[in-house]
Amino acid sequence: EAGVTQFPSHSVIEKGQTVTLRCDPISGHDNLYWYRRVMGKEIKFLLHFVKESKQDESGMPNNRFLAERTGGTYSTLKVQPAELEDSGVYFCASSQEQNTGELFFGEGSRLTVL
Amino acid sequence: AQSVTQLGSHVSVSEGALVLLRCNYSSSVPPYLFWYVQYPNQGLQLLLKYTTGATLVKGINGFEAEFKKSETSFHLTKPSAHMSDAAEYFCAVRRAGNNRKLIWGLGTSLAVNP
Numbered sequence: 001e002a003g004v005t006q007f008p009s010h011s012v013i014e015k016g017q018t019v020t021l022r023c024d025p026i027s028g029h030d031n032l033y034w035y036r037r038v039m040g041k042e043i044k045f046l047l048h049f050v051k052e053s054k055q056d057e058s059g060m061p062n063n064r065f066l067a068e069r070t071g072g073t074y075s076t077l078k079v080q081p082a083e084l085e086d087s088g089v090y091f092c093a094s095s096q097e098q099n100t101g102e103l104f105f106g107e108g109s110r111l112t113v114l
Numbered sequence: 115a116q117s118v119t120q121l122g123s124h125v126s127v128s129e130g131a132l133v134l135l136r137c138n139y140s141s142s143v144p145p146y147l148f149w150y151v152q153y154p155n156q157g158l159q160l161l162l163k164y165t166t167g168a169t170l171v172k173g174i175n176g177f178e179a180e181f182k183k184s185e186t187s188f189h190l191t192k193p194s195a196h197m198s199d200a201a202e203y204f205c206a207v208r209r210a211g212n213n214r215k216l217i218w219g220l221g222t223s224l225a226v227n228p
Binding site for chain 1: 118150155156157158159160163204206214215216217218219220221
């Protein structure tokens with residue numbers, strides 16, 4: 001069974017440009033999460049989807065970030081326009097609908113904004 | 115509010131020596147506690163978790179952790195380090211219930227010397 005896959009693994013863009021990160025969760029996992037790790041800081045929650053609905057988006061930094069999960073399958077996270085402080089590793093995770101269910105993480109997408 | 119403190123951003127041990135990675139948390143409600151590991155060029159992988167029941171939890175690759183409520187700690191141990199244990203280790207906490215938002219520590223990078 002395929003795990004959580006993320007694309008691209010690394011993206012280098014200039015300030016002001018747009019980047020879209022994609023996450024394909026494990027098939028059948030209704031829950032999808034985005035987390036971010038900025039260098040030197042802890043991993044932080046961005047948002048949580050249950051199927052196509054945003055369950056919790058309290059961690060989204062600002063309105064330059066837009067996450068979607070059309071059809072409840074894969075998800076995209078768009079940053080527009082990107083700023084220097086957006087650099088970091090963006091992790092996606094998915095889980096089944098269980099209270100203590102394990103989160104399965106992708107390898108992360110490293111974003112570098114120059 | 116919940117928070118996680120991992121003492122020591124870098125820990126170095128000799129192969130065969132005891133591994134002890136420290137994690138303290140703060141939570142106003144009974145927490146669920148997790149240790150994740152990230153090997154080079156891989157995603158985050160669950161090592162072990164505590165939800166309820168036995169406070170000594172065994173995980174993969176010979177790791178274990180003990181939930182000590184009185185000390186608000188969840189330290190990770192392994193009796194004998196192996197070279198393959200070199201990785202970054204993250205402690206995380208979340209509230210019991212359907213809110214799956216994880217609060218993370220800064221991570222501890224473990225080096226294993228031959």
